[in-house]
Amino acid sequence: MSNRLDNTRIVTFEENYPKDAKPGKEIYLKGSTHPVHFKTVEKLEAKKVKMKVEKFDEKAEVAKAKLEFEKQSKKED
Amino acid sequence: MTEELKAIAVIGEQVESFKNLLGEKADSKAIEKLNTDIEALKTGIDSMTEKQVDKSIEKINEAVTKLHAQVEKLLEEQADQKEATKTAAKPGEIITSAQVKEFVDATFKDGQKTKDNARIEIKAPETFGYPTFFQGAAGTPDYTAFTGRYIDPKLQERKRKRNLILDYFDIQTINVPTLVYLIKVEIGDTNPTSGDPGGAAWILSGAAKPKRSFRVTTGTAEAKKVAIFGTVEDKLLRDVPSLENWIREDFMDEMRETINDGLLNNNPSVNANAPLGLKTNAIQYSATPAYDEAIADPNYIDDLIATFALMAFNKEEAGMAFISSDVYYRIMHLKATDGKWLNNNLVYVTANNELYIAGVHVVWVDEEDVPSTHVLVIGRDLGFKIKAYGPMVFERGLNGTDFREDKTSYRGYQEFLTYFPENRENSVLYDTWANIEAAITLVP
Numbered sequence: 001m002s003n004r005l006d007n008t009r010i011v012t013f014e015e016n017y018p019k020d021a022k023p024g025k026e027i028y029l030k031g032s033t034h035p036v037h038f039k040t041v042e043k044l045e046a047k048k049v050k051m052k053v054e055k056f057d058e059k060a061e062v063a064k065a066k067l068e069f070e071k072q073s074k075k076e077d
Numbered sequence: 078m079t080e081e082l083k084a085i086a087v088i089g090e091q092v093e094s095f096k097n098l099l100g101e102k103a104d105s106k107a108i109e110k111l112n113t114d115i116e117a118l119k120t121g122i123d124s125m126t127e128k129q130v131d132k133s134i135e136k137i138n139e140a141v142t143k144l145h146a147q148v149e150k151l152l153e154e155q156a157d158q159k160e161a162t163k164t165a166a167k168p169g170e171i172i173t174s175a176q177v178k179e180f181v182d183a184t185f186k187d188g189q190k191t192k193d194n195a196r197i198e199i200k201a202p203e204t205f206g207y208p209t210f211f212q213g214a215a216g217t218p219d220y221t222a223f224t225g226r227y228i229d230p231k232l233q234e235r236k237r238k239r240n241l242i243l244d245y246f247d248i249q250t251i252n253v254p255t256l257v258y259l260i261k262v263e264i265g266d267t268n269p270t271s272g273d274p275g276g277a278a279w280i281l282s283g284a285a286k287p288k289r290s291f292r293v294t295t296g297t298a299e300a301k302k303v304a305i306f307g308t309v310e311d312k313l314l315r316d317v318p319s320l321e322n323w324i325r326e327d328f329m330d331e332m333r334e335t336i337n338d339g340l341l342n343n344n345p346s347v348n349a350n351a352p353l354g355l356k357t358n359a360i361q362y363s364a365t366p367a368y369d370e371a372i373a374d375p376n377y378i379d380d381l382i383a384t385f386a387l388m389a390f391n392k393e394e395a396g397m398a399f400i401s402s403d404v405y406y407r408i409m410h411l412k413a414t415d416g417k418w419l420n421n422n423l424v425y426v427t428a429n430n431e432l433y434i435a436g437v438h439v440v441w442v443d444e445e446d447v448p449s450t451h452v453l454v455i456g457r458d459l460g461f462k463i464k465a466y467g468p469m470v471f472e473r474g475l476n477g478t479d480f481r482e483d484k485t486s487y488r489g490y491q492e493f494l495t496y497f498p499e500n501r502e503n504s505v506l507y508d509t510w511a512n513i514e515a516a517i518t519l520v521p
Binding site: 005007008017018025027028034035036037038039040043044047062065066069 | 344346347348358360361362363364369370374508509511512514515516518520
């Protein structure tokens with residue numbers, strides 16, 4: 001199992017980060033979703049950033065990607 | 078027919094042509110007399126004495142000479158006449174304005190037209206030009222038949238994206254389709270609960286030495302094939318000699334693109350026919366102690382150096398960073414707070430336009446391989462290994478009903494194996510600039 005998949009969290013931001021950043025200077029925009037390393041997520045949580053954090057569901061992601069790949073392969077045939 | 082008779086016949090023909098040239102001006106009596114003499118000589122040559130023949134020929138020659146002089150005179154007269162009437166307008170000839178005035182004055186006197194059929198038609202001479210010069214019975218002619226043409230042999234095609242994997246990674250060729258790699262596993266039985274493999278320790282002289290053990294295991298990689306196929310009509314191959322080369326180049330390019338995509342991005346759980354891709358098991362960025370929320374308003378250079386620091390922290394060493402072309406140029410554009418370009422010993426560009434940041438070669442690649450939002454960093458001693466099983470193959474042959482239908486088929490293929498031991502995953506980092514900045518930015 002790769003480090004990346006184990007350590008990844010899927011974060012959906014419910015506010016801009018940093019909250020008081022000038023327009024264009026935000027790192028994460030409100031409403032955007034990012035795969036983020038869990039250590040960074042912990043820092044953000046400590047800052048009480050409003051966000052929704054989920055574990056990276058590798059099985060579901062792979063199943064979704066596989067379906068998409070198979071659909072694409074059928075089209076090419 | 079004797080030689081004499083042949084000569085007489087030639088003279089007869091000559092007289093006839095003179096007669097035609099002179100036309101109305103020909104002296105018909107003289108010509109008639111000459112023809113009579115020629116005929117008399119022709120019919121009586123056998124019965125005539127040599128003297129009589131000579132006399133008759135002399136007489137005929139004199140008459141022919143006179144006739145010829147007449148013809149010459151006529152031709153001279155015609156030439157003089159042509160010269161004298163040079164100013165007269167003829168279709169297609171240039172006339173002067175004075176001639177036009179003269180014509181009008183003569184044709185219209187006191188406002189009355191003096192000649193009913195008189196008319197003046199002014200027509201500009203044609204300029205030699207492409208639209209008019211080349212004419213053909215069936216409409217537009219192929220004027221290249223006159224001018225010739227040059228065929229540029231290069232087939233113009235879209236510019237393909239750069240090939241991150243094949244351009245920058247060392248790929249060795251092996252001659253078997255299965256590869257087994259050896260992995261050292263540091264576990265032991267000295268402490269069954271933790272699996273501690275033990276190790277060296279400082280001891281008192283004479284004391285029992287600490288135990289050490291480790292185990293080995295293996296990983297396996299199987300060759301995965303990338304392939305392409307196409308069939309062409311033989312007639313097309315015969316008529317277009319370059320076609321086979323074009324097919325070869327196209328098939329090779331297509332395969333190279335697919336190889337790059339697979340070796341870079343594929344997850345075998347999604348597509349089991351392709352090998353493991355470089356990015357699939359890459360690590361994400363997490364701040365090292367010195368960078369943990371330590372940089373105020375970081376830029377791309379800060380982000381890159383932070384990733385190199387993480388690699389070093391993980392006992393790896395950054396060897397090359399791949400970034401999108403626009404980020405590459407954005408870095409060159411960065412200025413310090415005093416407005417000066419950031420080009421110093423830390424960030425410098427060689428004469429070959431190679432960018433180095435903190436000693437790491439930063440390479441720009443296409444957006445499809447590394448988007449502007451991401452960065453890919455690989456270690457100098459890369460844990461991700463790529464091997465090719467045999468060379469890239471391009472072959473022609475007959476397939477199915479090809480022979481019967483006058484067709485030829487082409488195929489191209491190559492096989493690759495990749496592996497990435499879990500204990501070397503820190504040698505590849507792939508993450509977003511945003512994640513790096515979130516981890517290193519000093520936020521009050």
